[in-house]
Amino acid sequence: MTETVLEVTDLDVDYNTGEDATHAVRHVSFTLEQGEFVGLVGESGSGKSTLGFAIAGLSKPPAVVTRGRILFDGRDIASMSREELREQRHGGVAMVLQSGMNALNPVRSIRNHFRDIFEAHGHVDKRHWDARAAEIVGKVELPPQVLDRYPGELSGGMRQRVSIALALSLEPQLMVFDEPTTALDVLVQHAVMNTIIELQKRENFTALLISHDLGIVLESAQRVLVMHEGEIVEDATARQILKKPKDDYTKMLLSHYADPRGEVVELPGFEDRAARAKTGAKRADAAAHPPTVSPRERRTDQKAIVVEDLVKVYPPPRRGEREVRAVDGVSFTLEPGASLALVGASGSGKSTIAKLITAVEKPTSGSVKFGDLDVGKLRRGQFRSLHRDVQMVFQDPYSALNPLHTVEYTLTRPVANFTKLRGQDARRRVLELLDIVGLSPVEEFAAKLPHQLSGGQRQRVVIARALASDPQVIIADEPVSMLDVSLRAGVLALLEDLREQWGVSMLYITHDLLSARLVTDNIMVLNHGKVVERGDTAEVLRHPKDEYTVKLLDAIPNPRKVA
């Protein structure tokens, strides 16, 4: 028998910013039964976090509940006074925040975090505070010694576990997890998610898991709410969503998941590599919209990047600790026009390799050669010759663009730096770049400021900027990991087009094996700075040999696992 814990009826949450209010949550109604594990999935801007905050009674101006009720335990959360809300937090609704890494007070020890909660609610006898705290951290699989640590002394995964333990110490009936593992490394993400699932089964609280990742939600939740533009478009069991999704939006989200281990891997608008290679066809999308500019001619002097026995050692991060061998004896060659994936969890040294190739860092030993240019021995004044041909695309399109400059200005800078084009010629080149990355009408996009662009559009501008010097090699460091799933395929397709049509070679750095499978021919798996496995991308992912590769593959949330 079940009993309803939460009943949300016809809820509206608005952001009141002056004259025009934004309706972040619209006409939302649903219920949660005792002991249920429910997922709430949606892309950025869907209103899922706003809804989560409203349920936890944490809505703050400018977010205002303008209509509807949030009945919890027979009382309306939306109309409680501040003190009533505060008191109900013991045995009521607890929340674990998205960036759990920053959810702890940096100047208080973990023990004091627990004491603050016990003191506020008085539900634990003072004599048992420490014992109770130790018991609860044990439930999230942490040793009692963490109680004496400060947040800065714990890893991201441990901090998120501590946040969960703190929320748990309130003995809540309902726990709202807002993107609890998003900021964490893939392997850690997997481990923390497992803890949450086990914890929910054992403690039998009701859980609402908010995530942008349908994979994670389908893997853990029994029932899924799909949110789109402030409304809940589908409310069904995980199995139903997977087998018979009703809403078009749900179908679209699902279509962007594929198993990188599959025989054929494709996304909407992105045909499988092997199939394409067989027929010799280029990406269908690209053929349908040929770029208006002709491919450049000078492609005969293309050079390979040759990395030999590369080692990078950093000094110890703290006194009395060991030095860090970020890259440890890595060798590879990136041929002109080829695409190579560098994969691994965070700390595997993949981004350090990018820094060494672009001469941002100097190797401790070993060499990076671009043609006959020894990158490791370049001096400050000589970088330009390297950067004309080797360009980076960064992970975070939100911080990679100066918010004060228009797209045109951002793109004019590298054009002026690396080419002889000036004035109208430079402008023509900027518009051409925008056309290449598919931002049309070009004139309109050129005049925009970064905040007027979506994440996917920003990443296209970042790619256009990298193309400004007409480079031979692009190093893409997690280019799609900050983007919504539905936008990823488009950016990946663009990278693929660049290689096929312009002969740009690509070093693709990622922890996301699906995207690696889509856009690369070869793959190298890195663990603690060492290459543990390498070979043909499809071959390695379908038949992994190394234990670490298997672990990475297992950590991928995949909705189809439920089936």
Added chain:
Amino acid sequence: MTSVTAAPRGAEGKAKSVEDDLPLQTDSSGRARQTTLFVLRKLGLFVLTLWAAVTVNFILPRLMPGTPADAALAKLAQNGPVSDATKAAIEAQLGVPTGNIFEQYVSYLHQVITLDFGVSYTFYPQTVAELVSTALPYTLVLVGAVTIIAFILGTLLGVLAAWKRGTWLDALPTLAGSFASAFPYFWTALLLLFFAGYVWRLFPTSGAYGPTATPNLSFAFLGDALYHAFLPALTILITSLGGWILGMRNTMISTLGDDYVTFAEANGLKPRVVALRYAARNAILPNLTSFGLALGGVVGGSILVERVFGYPGVGYLLFNAVTNQDYPLMQALFLMITLSVLVANFLVDILYGVLDPRTRR
């Protein structure tokens, strides 16, 4: 699209409890040692910078051509020929360096350590050490105490303003603070002097104590000293308070938006605990640096106030030393100012260590 039957959940074994092997082994004795090391390191740094400052203070005057006696003689020579007797007298009075530079350095260090800064030109025959030691307590008590009071009061008002953002508790101190700190120091001083001292005759207009009092530690004298210190203290308070209020309010508003504050609220902590232990506790950290700078400026930065109120502190002394080209006095005072900046920085470093565990490593 194909679907692959993956290994069932849990087949890869129970999730590892601590996914990354971070050092958890340091026990409490390790922590105590860490603290000692931290203090020793800061102390070492303090001694090193002090030595460097003292040495620079030695080198700088020697980079100028000639000796103080040469300068005095050159000035006299403009009015006619200088007799040998005069020359000998001036050289005897001002001193001529003997020995090589290293010997000079050793004797200079010895003098610094024994606080022997020679005799003041202006207040001859009083020694520099006497002058400084008489002036220093007045400045330390007046400016030092007021700086600390202003910091504490301003910080508390800033916390309140940020916590009650948008109410009159925010608007009033913020507006009044920025209004008052917009006045120049001496202008506020002159206004107070004119009204409270001259028109209403509530407070004395100059000096550190009345004409009949003699400095001692009796209650009568201390009361008199406080009475005289009131107006200059008020001036400093009025002009510096606004900065502390605004500084604290701004950092506090930023920490109020931090995740740990939201999480503390989500955990139902009492509002007062959230405001003080979570938001304010972190917001105060960046302001400590400004506090250190202000403390360091206590000895040197009070010239205007002390001048306007005729208050016999270090600033007043420095003013006299500069206008009369009293080199021994100036050199000693500059050393004092450097020392006070270093001591203030050292104290703030230690305070940081106490308040912020992240700096202790």
